[in-house]
Amino acid sequence: MDPLTLMRIDEELDSSELAALCFLCGDVLNRKYLETINDGKELFIRLEEKGLLDNSRFLSQLLETISRSDLLRLLEADSRRRERSGEPQTDASPLLSDYRVMLYRIYEDLTKENLEKMKFLLNSKLGKRQLEQCTTALDVFAEMERARLLSSSKLDELQRILVECDCHLKLMVQKYMRDSSVSQYQHIHPIRNPDLLPRSTSHVINRQRDSNSTESLLLNLAISETQLPSEPSLEPREGQSLYSDADVSPPLQNWDYYSLVHNPRGTCLVINNEQFTGEGLRDRAGTQEDEKALRDVFGRLGFKVDVRNDLTADAIRNALDELGKRNFIEADALVVCVLSHGEKECVFGTDGQKVALRELTRPFTSERAATLAGKPKLFFIQACQGSGYQRGSMPCPPKPLGGEAAGRPSLEEDAGPVQSELVPSDADFLIGMATVGDCKSFRNTSTGSIYIQALCKQLLKSAFRNDDILTTLTFVNGEVSRGEYMNFKQMPEPKYTLTKKLVLTLV
Template sequence: MMDRRLLSRIDEELDSTEVAALCFLCRDVISGKRLEGIKDAKQLFLKLEERELLQNKFFLTQLLRTIHRADLLNLIEADSRQTEETDARPMLSEYRMMLYKIYDDMTRENLEKFKFLFNNEQRRKMEMCNTALDVFVEMEKVGSLSNTNLTELHEILLEIDQQLATTVQKYMQGMRPTSTQKHVHTQTLLPVSMDPQRINNTPQPQPFLSMSETQPSYGAESVYSDAQSTTETPSLSDSADYYDLTHKPRGLCVVINNEDFSGTGLQNRRGTQEDAKALNKVFTNFGFEVVIHNNLTARNMRAEIEKLGKRNFVNDDALVVCVLSHGENECVYGTDEQPVVLRDLTLPFKSGSAPTLAGKPKLFFIQACQGSSYQEGAVPCPPTPAPEEVERTSPLEEDAGPVRSETVPWDADFLIGMATVPECKSFRNTVTGSIYIQELCKQLTKSALSSEKDDIHSVLTRVNREVSRGRYLTHKQMPQPKYTLTKKLVLKYI
């Protein structure tokens, strides 16, 4: 929770017009009725606290940035106690920010013209509106304006100011066709993200467990099974049940690691370098050639994937692609804050497009959120002892992420490991890396050094169990593997 003294200081610096603007921007996360009667920022902050929107600094940061109060942003940045961030997708809607931009650019003369041209039965209420924001609220009340109904607004603005009409037109052109998606990706609009969250728990996230830190029982007694080239000919049952891993190197592991974001809507992803290091170590030990691409725009992400899809995989046993970035439903983001649909990442590797990968495992691990909701927990019956919780001062962040299951291409021999289930956030420690990737690397290492012949499904089941036991910023996280593997995949060090 943000410090009340800091919030009080911000309240003192905001005038009534700015408070009204903040209330307008919050109308998609707080009902209009609950916003009625708010006279100062302290009252608004209380409402935001009730919605858990001030557990971190990012939502308030985006509000203040939108109303051009850079001086107050400096106050927040100077508060060293705010150590958590998130990759969660914006809670502040681009629709409302588009309306705010129109208000910000509208002259008093144009406001009066707008009020005159808007013909409705609530003429008296319209005349009482002092700002364009007041006008927009009245239009919404009578059903003349919504995030999917912008025709009348656009037509009126065409009469009074072409530039203002262009702002609406750009938003309308960027709207997605589905009713559940209301985000726009244009240069005009400012994406906003709900970010740092503070945690109310006790010790957890553990740093990546390196090989030297694993339990002695795994020791050097590694069983390489089919992950090791041997002179023995595998039995027919082994050939039928297990993917063949005999080449050196085994294949290619590509890591797209997005940390630095160029815009103002998404924060830099501190701690992601630890994930890249962990993945590099684990898959190098598995015998893969590891290639890391840092800070790719959406266009460059697509270009690298397209280039990779044209590779001749005849001498590769498998392909691994890891994407570490911000995201939301059905997509991850490039560093330019533009989306890349998960389907675009997997499509080039279908058997029809990459025939030399046919029958070979294709593993995708996505560290990003799938939405802005939190995963909550329930007490089992009978209840089990509570797991060790995360330390309150732990610098955790949320990784907001991609991909509804229906967008994933379910062709043979794919495995897609998601950091979280659809609609929910995932979490990242700004010092030790993301909860999911670090646990994944830990369990892969444990399995590789074990005498058991655990396949990737067993490994990911343990990842699910360990991640789901923790509490992160008072919430839960539930990873989700999805696969169409036709054989067992056993990864051992070589």
């Protein structure tokens, strides 16, 4: 980014705005660094070192949050200049943390009187000396984080205080908890009426009522209506419970579905590449949140999860070859998740070397892994697949069918050409891609990637409803495609040669 533009922005920032920017960067910059920053230039240097100013999008989010539209216009002019000069643009700008934006909105709306009330209520937990040094709500939030009373997944104390200060501000926290892609893993209410759950879920609960894990199971299963991100397809109608008889799938037919009879179901291998030594590849902040979500969800679905961190290209191949040589007689399925940088038809090892997508699946074909023959093999790839961005378009209204269209509908490629070599010719494979070919995928540096977080959320929802995996991935497509990420879109793409329906349920 142009240093002159950054200098002009620095000159326009007052001390309170600089403090706000530093607070908003709390998830992408080290707290010790932030405490030493005295002006905007120092902040921009730190962000540049992290690769967060390779384009203007992250800084735009910061300035938009603090309502400095005049400075946004400076950035837009700088972006247009860079485009005209042909300077390369990068993809994976991090998304500003929704958690920090929520706290900033509370700070904006908190009156001086309520700030003093907040400090009084925290006096026994933070100490008088620390609170005396807090002149704004952002200072109080920073102290609460330092004392581990507040985080993106720990909001109980903040809610307790806001109830006494301003109930409107408490609603901001509740909205964040509903909308957050990770809220369902952290904020779960107990079941008030087990009869409102699907029959299959109630059966699991009744069967395990006397086990030591019953209480934990109940808590984990009972996701309340207010905690689920709003989706038209899941909203209850008037006078109808969230889980009604209409939501229950019909009885499963054995001949129609893959058999899931073992516990554990099989292995879930997660290859999580965060730190890269390859030239031009930055570290992938936020990927640990994806790893945690995958470990949690597939653990609940009955898989033994094996996580491998920071593998080179050769190490990835070796790990997959080693896994393919195992005996899968006592397994029902296999899951492989790869979290890394990528290009079209490949992912990168930490050394910057490429591993073709076909190489990921080859060790598990029927010829090489005979004990996996006829069993589902699921691959989920979180990586960019090119350097392009996806933009949104307004859909055209449907036209009445007539003439040639009614008798002989034409065929079109959907969301770009599908490369047949990416899907093995052998049966029973599924590859879930974070994005279509030639395009980039997005990752939040504090809460994880858009695709993996949506996938984990939908897998849990589908476990309650007996949805098959293709229905689940359709919901993932819908959720991700509805979002807007730095003014761009993202479209996941599943590819499969499954021969039966696969329904993953909780064990």
